[in-house]
Amino acid sequence: MPGHRTARVALAAAVATFAVGAAAAHAGPPAAGRPNVVVIETDDQTAASLWAMPTVKRLLADRGVTFDNSFVSYALCCPSRATFLTGQYAHNHGVFANVPPDGGYYKLDSTSTLPVWLQAAGYRTIHVGKYLNQYGRRDPAEVPPGWTDWHALVDPTTYNYYGFTINDNGHPHKFARTRANYQTDVLTQKAVNAIVRASRGGKPFFMWTAFVAPHYSFGDSPEPDDPDRALMPTPVPAPRDRNRFASEPLPLGPSFDERDVSDKPVTVRQYRPLSARLGIAIQENYQQELETLQAVDRGVGRIVETLRQRGQLARTLLVFTSDNGYFHGEHRLPREKTLPYEPSIRVPLVIRGPGLPHGVHLSQLVSNQDLAPTILQVARGSAGLPQDGLSLMPLIHHPKREPGRDLLIEGFYPYGQPVGFEGVRTRQWFYAEYSNGERELYDLIADPDETTSLDADPRYTAVQVDLARRLAAVRNCSGASCLTQPAHRP
Helix, strand or coil: CCCCCCCCCCCCCCCCHHHHHHHHHHCCCCCCCCCEEEEEEECCCCHHHHHHCHHHHHHHHCCCEEECCEECCECCHHHHHHHHHHCCCHHHHCCCECCCCCECHHHCCCCCCHHHHHHHCCCEEEEEECCCCCCCCCCCCCCCCCCCEEEEECCCCCCCCCCCEEEECCEEEECCCCHHHCHHHHHHHHHHHHHHHHHCCCCCEEEEEECCCCCCCCCCCCCCCCCCCCCCCCCCCCHHHCCCCCCCCCCCCCCECCCCCCCCCHHHHCCCCCCHHHHHHHHHHHHHHHHHHHHHHHHHHHHHHHHHHCCCHHHEEEEEEECCCCCCCECCCCCCCCCCCHHHHECCEEEECCCCCCCEEECCCEEHHHHHHHHHHHHCCCCCCCCCCCCCHHHHHCCCCCCCCCEEEEEEECCCCCEEEEEEECCCEEEEEECCCCEEEEECCCCCCCCCCCCCCHHHHHHHHHHHHHHHHHCCCCHHHHHCCCCCCC
16 A cells, blocks of 8 residues: 555464354365355445345345445455455555556456466356456456456446447457447346356356446446536446436435534545535436446346256355445545445345355354455365455354454545545444544444544543554454454454
């Protein structure tokens, strides 16, 4: 992270007994009877928007496990996806941004990632959709190590809902701007075709289908009701879904257009109260995001149905999640993510699979660095890097277990006065330290919307000292040290 990392802290505490579940991710040689794994990921989707996806609810949530406290450790596209691919925090995998020199596709070491490990374990590996930002800028025909089947969107067209390029196994194909070539539908069809091909083989398969929706568009013509693009860029719903949520009100929680931000860091204080015009634009963007998710929801249905038709559904682990959340006016932030508040770091996570309970909701804190260890455990594969997360399977099968660890939240906010930050998220508290010396402290039980920082309140000095110590313990952690239970909780 640019210029604000502190010295690495040596940890002497023993790793919690729970970490044994994560160690299982490194277990033994390939064996028969392992499940397929299908990960479906959206882009910039808040956990709260799952209500608008009835197919995901019916086919995944009602038939699987929903993690109600699921987070990303770095709320930005490329760092978050790099964490999924490595099972590591950003301070270990080294991707801190979407673009060079601190981030992007070429910043990640692609020779040791989840698909490489799964391929070594005997899996057929498939990618469909968005990969890492900047992919294809140097060579649009490149296929990264570890992928058996490759169908990736190529930059700079990735965020075009119409008129994009896909690299199909080393052969880039341009899709014309026609109604039939709506990006989400094209990606769904490619995922369906990949399942059909993979089902004919004897190997289990891993497929990561990464939709761009509901991320805003970079290169499409505005619709008549779009806000001024300079004010609020929006996504592009499929034609059949346009204005489907035109009457859906924007949720206006206590943090929306926050009245007093004097207790917030400069990253928030620099924002002025939202104008009426900007408020309308935020609402229109929110409605279009919900509309854009409808094609994803149908895509989930088609993927599940194809697995069923091919006799694969009963032996497939399905994971639905997003790379980060998004702001819709909370704390005066009209859009974007990155900052460590709940709308930005909280994401949907639903898992369905063989032997998993149905319709269960779990409240334990989990994070995106847990996905690689989880997948490796069910695949009986071995990670080629220290894993900063833990397998979620012990939680799923023993729902009263509590990992007890703190979650590290990292980030670099480049807008206005750029600052880096690290924070620690516990059951009750969120505490953050910024590179300019500012701090924040929130009691998430009393103040779940994070409207009042307790940093300057002397009644919470002891709490803050304890959380600062706990942050120091995970700020530069690696592997087992990231799973250590703090001496004081929650």
